[in-house]
Amino acid sequence: MNPFSSPDQIARNPTLAVLGFRRQLMYHLHFWAFVAIAPLILVQWQQEHYLLSALLGLFCLNAVLVIAFLRFRNTYFLKGRLFPLLAMIAAGYSTVINGHSGLYWVYPAATALFFLLPLREAAASNIVFITVMAVISFLYLPEAEFWRIVVSLSLTCIFAMVFAWLVGKLQQELTWLATTDPLTGCLNRSQLADILNTQIQMRERYERVSSLVLLDLDFFKTINDQWGHQAGDKVLREMATRLRKRLRESDQLFRIGGEEFMIVLPETRQRDADILAHQLLASISARPFLNDIKLTASASVAEVSRGETWSVWLNRADQALYQAKSKGRDQVVNAQRPPPSAAGTQPDSAAT
């Protein structure tokens, strides 16, 4: 997603939405800092503060580069690291030569660090910043000012830090809520297209083959009917636990429907995915759920084929699962390879 695309294009992928938020923040901070600082280059030059004028020029140049890289290349120029450094040096030096009128810039600079840098890095940078400003105010300003500056600057940094920390925490929680099925803790469909597309790119660029397994509990409706919906929920939770136990860390487990799960297996050929699918079915039928409820499941396996889109890939797996169900359930069916003309015929914007 391009964060600078039209505002009515809302990101459907929560992870991209957070990334977009960070880019927008970076973009706006640099843009408004440029607008505020650019006229001062001239003002300082006219006052014959050539070094400060040059520092401010460098600051504005960096802001322009960050904005241009974000807009045209979608990357961070030097990861936005120059802003804090130049802002601290310019604000400190301006206080040395201009006294109070330089000091006013210290506060927005210190606050901005918490929105540009990772929290710990921003906190460490601000400790350095406050120390430097304490020394400058001690040396160049009346003694009474020293304490006022140190206390008010520290307080500003603490407020900004708490706010940035809470926003970061909220982002994490919202991302978790938006990407995870609350019942089982599996990924939900919001990530599906992106994760399948990543596997497709690995296939196209590096010839690395991934497979996916679809797994659907058999006659799950009867569990709800016989034992109640809450028991059904517990069965689904236990199902996710059993599946997770058998998977690798790099495998990704989704719950894509009521009692339907999908597993993405990176770097796994169809033959190995088939073996795994049989083992998973065995782990479901071997032991009753909730000590009493005997269950089986049906599964399908599909290796990604060259040139196919994620929806074609998923559709092949879906059809194979349908066959497993119609052939009597409790079995694994391998998906047909697509005929060359079928690959890439379905639009990938569909069906998340």
Ligand SMILES: Nc1nc2c(ncn2[C@@H]2O[C@H](COP(=O)(O)OP(=O)(O)OP(=O)(O)O)[C@@H](O)[C@H]2O)c(=O)[nH]1
């Ligand atoms: N307890 C519980 N049940 C769910 C949940 N989501 C879907 N279901 C139920 O899962 C059942 C799925 O029924 P069907 O689609 O007929 O599938 P099935 O009974 O497993 O039959 P086959 O898939 O054909 O073997 C429905 O009764 C849904 O109400 C959930 O989150 N919790």
